[in-house]
Amino acid sequence: MAGSINKVILVGRLGQDPKLTYLPSGNPVANFSLATDESYKDREGNKVERTEWHRIAVYGRSAEFCNNYLSKGRLVYIEGSLRTRSWDDQQGQKRYTTEIVVTGPGHTIQGLDSRGQASEAPMGDEGGYGGPRRSAPQGGQRQGGGPRQGGAPRQQQPDEDLGPAFPSEASGMDDVPF
Helix, strand or coil, rough: CCCCCEEEEEEEECCCCCEEEEECCCCCCEEEEEEEEEEEECCCCEEEEEEEEEEEEEEECCHHHHHHCCCCCCEEEEEEEEEEEEEEEECCCCCEEHHHHHHHCCCCCEECCCCEEEECCCCCCCHHHHCCCCCCCCCCCCCCCCCCCCCCCCCCCCCCCCCCCHHHHHHCCCCCCC
């Protein structure tokens, strides 16, 4: 179908540290969950809060950026596309998952810090994820002072806590009028 668009834009908080793995081709992939929330008042005037959890898959140099600079609770801006994939589980049942995929041109991920500065993942030419290289906005810094200490990849903990139910709880922004 010509003329269609598949673009997702999210701003939310990481529910877990990114998990970096490598494809058989050697290209890196970072996977993590992202929480977005909204609040409103119902007809009776009660505050209602709702959280949506999104699965995120980031490929190429951006995956390495996620592993090195992002962690649970960080506020991020993501542009990607929606993708649903399927597989057969151990019992032979068809299973599906829908995720936001960040792969190359037109896709980006930026870590946002509390001072309004941002750091952006580079989108290089390796591994077919091409596109022009992007640099951090003027005055931007990568939060956390650089790569993770020790340089070792993060290990995912079993039954890891996914963080606060609402991203605003982690930031103290419960009373911000949006």
